[in-house]
Amino acid sequence: MSAPALDRPLDESALQGRFDATIAAGHRIEPRDWMPEGYRKTLVRQIAQHAHSEIIGMQPEGDWLLAAPSLRRKAVLLAKVQDEAGHGLYLYSAAETLGADRADLTDKLIERRQKYSSIFNYPTLTYADVGVIGWLVDGAAICNQVPLCRSSYGPYARAMIRVCKEESFHQRQGYELLMTMMTGTAEQQAMVQDAVDRWWWPSLMMFGPPDDESPNSAQSMAWGIKRHSNDELRQRFVDMTVPQAEVLGVTLPDPELALDRDTGRYRFGAIDWSELQRVISGQGPCNDERIARRRAARDDNAWVTEAATAYAEKHAGV
């Protein structure tokens, strides 16, 4: 990657001034623009974590691909899981515009040096989990991600526009599956409620720790990488979801959940942050299994990539 051509050399403070002005004006930083090292590092970490989440996120639902209970559901789920691989691709590409390398980021994921969303460390026990992941997990992801369409870093923001459009489909297909199951047998209805009970609290944890315990948030907001605080997004998600749960006919597992007449927003119970800490630190139900699968995909098929590389070298210029 070559440095941008400049009429005259600029010192760091002038570059910083230009960067700050771009952020302040709400314009976008593009790959060849100068940017502070902290901004670059924060973005690479966030985008990589997001890409890893898409790729690991293929697994919980992917576990039902072979057993989907109708051919239409199988096609829908296959398309969805495939979309997630596509999201991973856009995001790794966005990270590569910052000088990162996809293979290196994949290694960091497998060596647990970079994280992914802890929600994907929970198992999918029944087919209702596929619907609830679409409804709650993708719903929460949308709340998190839609503001990122206005992120200050151009390639990330543009990737997020496409990701969000597809996530919106995913959310609706999940809700549609649950609506169908709730009009089905008593067993199916019980499956839906059980899945909601298991996924509700982990979904709320997807927004990250509370604002007063989120050390990096302030800087990310100043840089325009992040647009809303964790608690603000979490509240938005709860407000959006409660009426949907009522239409669906399921009970959200929180006795303290209640509408605050003054604010028009829903109050909800205390989140068990120790659980999030436990899952993030690798003690969730499926952490090992998720990483092992990616490791096997990388290591067992390394010979395929080596073959493609060797072939390309042999036939270069042919």
Place this chain on the structure above:
Amino acid sequence: MHEETVYDALDSAHGGEGQWAFGTGFDEPLAGVDTTVPDGIDPADLGEYCLMLGDDALVLAQRLTEWMTAARELEEEVAFGNTALDLLGQARLLLARAGSVGVLGRSRERATPSIPDEDALAYFRDPDEFRCTALVAAPGGDFGQTMVRLLAASTLRLAVFTRLRDSRDPVLAAIAAKGVHELTYHRDHAARWVLRLGDGTPESHRRAQAGVDAVWPLLADVFSATDVERRLVAAGVAVDPAATRSEVTAVLTQVLGQATLRVPEWPADVPPRGRVGEHSPDLTALLATLQGLARQHPAATW
């Protein structure tokens, strides 16, 4: 889309109680299609033939889906997903066509009436009622064997579908016309990989050759027509698999040769096996996974 329109759309799109679940109520695969069987075609034979082609697609889609989340490169995950989705789409149309002419085997004894024909056939038939060949039912093996099998299966299917576009059954002809585009890509994708693996590294060459050697015996019955196919060939409905032999062997020989792989001797023809319901336990295991959940809840709607 610069502002938070996706979020707004989610929250406000579509009126009524279904506002968060767009598109509830989906059409059956053949909705709106005239499924009348032309004169001189035996509906039972036609349905049986659709099962042969439909089961091949369904079972190969299932085998390819096994690769989802297991491929090394994301591009390949996407490719496996695409190929499996194409085949699944072909399977749905073909099974629905079989159902439309009343060929449902024993599936209706088990499937509740609300279950559409395509699902009754996919989920509620036993292995001996399936009409796929061993070529698609065999386990996939490693990436090399997977690609060799995909090359062989898509070369065969493309050769059949290309001819089937002229079928006297207009539904079958239309399904084939759509499928030809898809299968052309599948064959191309598989051929490109076989070239890279065969002419890549010593290890990839060894694995690709092992894949060829494992897949070739599965080709013993692919050119053998059943009685149903013979009658339908005479009626201008079906393609005689033997008529595709020279094209298929030429393509496979060419690709393998260019990939520096040894072409094994073609196995001697044997009478149809999978096409008449004779399968190995591999298919039973595959179907147990595919059908388990649906059979556990026969009264459910999904």
